[in-house]
Amino acid sequence: MDGHGGRRTRAEQDAMTVEIGYALVSAAFAAAVTFGAVGGPALLFDLPALLAAALPRVGGTLAAVVFVARVVSVLVRFRRGPQPGRTAPGS
Secondary structure, three states: OOOOOOOOOHHHHHHHHHHHHHHHHHHHHHHHHHHHHHHHHHHHOOOOHHHHHHHHHHHHHHHHHHHHHHHHHHHHHHHHOOOOOOOOOOO
């Protein structure tokens, strides 16, 4: 709904589709960077067994949390609409 009780226009539907795609792609990127930063050293270096097993698990868990947080933050910001004082959506 558009907040006025009516149906969404095609432009609003398209904008929502683009925003969902952006949220998913940017969240996947952020999650991959998080996993690489935390779990990557276990794959690149010869670490003690406990650390080598723990880092990828912690990295995967943090990556999942970052993914969900990014998707939610992008979609909540989109739903709120334009913010006063911003000249462009990315600013």
